[in-house]
């Protein structure tokens with residue numbers, strides 16, 4: 001069986017993508033937010049907070065938020081941009097994949113007003129046995145250039161934060177035990193994440209940077225959409241394009257993120 005169907009995720013309509021070999025992903029239309037990914041082994045690989053709102057009133061805490069057109073507070077617009085709080089459409093689907101789309105004309109007036117550019121975003125989500133492939137495309141469909149940043153703010157589920165080892169971002173493995181927030185610039189090779197139920201191999205293209213983030217105990221306690229102890233259950237490794245890129249009219253940019261489960 002290889003199909004997509006509509007399911008509810010909390011109060012949010014979502015698309016479930018299944019591959020013939022038993023992998024599956026769930027993506028809410030709110031944010032084109034990948035909230036669950038399981039390889040054919042049936043193990044969940046993404047963290048989603050039990051305290052997250054799932055009603056469209058604020059961004060989902062976990063999964064893979066799509067960050068566009070600004071990263072964090074590096075800009076004058078909404079923190080981490082509006083893509084994660086906008087409602088996307090299903091543009092296409094097939095064996096083990098779906099493509100989600102968002103254009104400026106889909107935005108509520110207030111958001112469209114605050115970022116008055118003509119754009120077309122697509123996010124392609126594909127799963128098969130032991131791999132997840134995400135591809136974000138940003139196209140300038142207007143008559144004027146615009147600048148944007150983007151990221152796929154992936155929350156990986158781990159067994160215990162202190163046992164996590166991240167390879168490929170620095171000399172030797174990176175270990176984290178509490179608050180950590182760092183942008184690694186010019187990341188081009190593969191990264192690895194050990195500390196979940198299997199080692200994951202991460203690769204990215206188009207995205208020039210990788211952000212590694214965990215709020216740590218104090219900041220997690222201050223977040224009202226995360227339970228206090230949950231910070232020990234995830235690490236964010238985010239393919240990112242931090243420095244704003246200027247896109248000419250008619251031009252497009254593509255960023256890809258693939259995650260493979262090591263046997």
Ligand SMILES: O=P(O)(O)OC[C@H]1O[C@H](O)[C@H](O)[C@@H](O)[C@@H]1O
Nearest residue numbers: 072079080181182211212213236
């Ligand atoms: O709470 P959010 O708006 O989802 O942001 C969560 C985090 O995102 C990124 O990883 C940033 O580097 C962090 O500084 C930020 O705290």
